[in-house]
Amino acid sequence: FLGALKRLHLPCWTLSPPSQPGRLLLSLKEEVGAPPQDVPCDYQPCKHLQTPCAELQRRSRCRCPGLSGEDTLPDPPRLQEVTETTDTSALVRWCAPNSVVRGYEIRYSPEGRPGNQSVTVVADIYATARQHPLYGLWPGTTYRVCVLAANRAGLSQPPASGRTRACAAFTTKPSFVLIFAGLCAACGLLLVSTLLLAACLCRRGRTPRPQRYDTHLVAYKNPAFDYPLKLQTLS
Template identity: 45%
Template sequence: MLGSLSLLWLVAMTTSLVSKAQILTPQDYEEEDDEAVTTPSLAVPCDYDRCRHLQVSCKELQKVGPVACMCPGLSREDQQPDPPRLGEVQMVAEEGCAVVHWCAPFSPVNHYWLLFWESNGAPQRSGPLNATVRRAELKGLKSGGIYILCVVAANDAGESRVPEAGVEGPENWAGSSFGPCRKLIMPPRPVTLVHAAVGVGTALALLSCAALVWHFCLRERWGCPRRQGTAQASEAL
């Protein structure tokens, strides 16, 4: 009797535990594994081009994007910026100007300006240009003039270095493709060439007319040898 009651109690307890237990399927195991393993998102470089005109700073791009991107390394803000790299310079002879392109240095920059001077002339400085600017127009250049052009970057710590004419002459700047300075030779304007051609043609025409007039005046003054010989022959007959 006691053995039967013990057996019934054991069967009841086993049934209760089985009903309360949670059956895990293979799909449940896969979901648990997915939750446990998290793949970290890889940071990508920011869409920043230091030679692009009106380029927003890389710090601003990091704030706008949904995922934090990586910026190129820059020097410290308490150090003067490195020199920019002067790029393509387009000479517009018809308007007497030059369109200057440059690339930003790997340094914090607050603003830029252009420094230029004619050979043996005093340096001239343009107005400040925004830190996003990478292209500017330089006006008032003389036809056939020779200029030295430099791009200067500035921040709170100071200005970027510009080569001195006494140490590094313009002949070195003209061959440098990565420096901040370059020698420019403004070509003559097409209108000036046309005027010169017209002037030379007019001078040649006047010279030819003067030569013809001088020749005929001499013939009228001294007479023509053929006419004198013909006149003498007719008198002899």
């Protein structure tokens, strides 16, 4: 058996520690390609469905902007604009604050109607959203809308006179149904007036006209005046 093993001529390798272990670790880091810590993350606070910056930081070891903690009330979002306004709907766009946000809430109400009963609340909007549509609005009405951020500490409070604009006003367009109904009513009124005028003219044309007699004066000579009268004067 030993003679058979000798005839196989199996190769043998020996492992020795590297001469420069520090250079080996540096080469391993270069192969992994980890980015440095001072590179800012590709985070856009106004982009819809934006990945949270904390997740981007875990993926690529980048640097996020300063954010307030979960136990601190979040800063109010910046309401960017209200677009795609129709007679019954609108699209609200906003930018995320520099805070930890777990969700958003939209509150809107028509102006000129005081009271909390007229305020509509749209809650549980996911944290990556930067826009949300509003439906069921009144045509030709001015609304006031506010966007609030939420986390474990509570809801953000709109600033009274701060730089961040968390609220805005917009006006819906007039109802096309009302405009179409008004045009139809005007056309119908014009048609009825035309028919009545035509009926009056037709009835007047069918009425028999009274016979007209010749009323011109006819002069006849009086024979008594054909000869001059001779008046006898008394002497």
